[in-house]
Amino acid sequence: MLKWLAIVLVALLALLQYRLWLGEGGVQEMKEVSGRVEVLETANKPLRDRNARLAAEIVDLKTGLDAIEERARSDVGMVRTDEQFFWVPGVESSEPATSPAPKPGASQ
Template sequence: MLKWLAIVLIVLLALLQYRLWLGEGGIRDLALVRERVAALEAENKPLRDRNARLAAEVVDLKTGLDAIEERGRSDIGMVRADEQFFWVPGVAVEATRREVGAGLAESAPRPTEASR
């Protein structure tokens, strides 16, 4: 009788070990889930960094006038009342982008083949 009980217990232990190591929700699945989590974390890191930069920019825009002035100058080409703006025809687009801002330079009409 004791011999049969020992055999039954060993078989149960073997089944539990199989389920733990190879069955659904076992250690192999856990390793796969951990790999997937690591891949998603690596994918999300640049997005988190971008979100942090944007959040800092939002705080800066809400609290400081310097940031608002910088955005006005670079994005829409604004100048202060005590400043003068000079536009020089024939200046390269890259120089215009630095001076006026990428927003205005990209929206400016470009010459076509027919107008050259």
């Protein structure tokens, strides 16, 4: 009787070990899922960085007028009242002119 009980327990242990290593939710599947998680984390890192930059820009736009002015200059082409705007056809400017207008009689 004791011999049969030992055989049944060893068979049960072997079945549980099989499920642990090769079955559904086992070690092998866990390694595959961990690999997929690493790939997704790598793909999400640039998106997280972009979201952080956008969040910082939102805070700047809500709290400071400098960010609003910078956005208006670059997107809309805003010019202050103490500045003069010179448009040269065929020339693209990456930065809007921010220096005040030259004084009359001053040489350039």
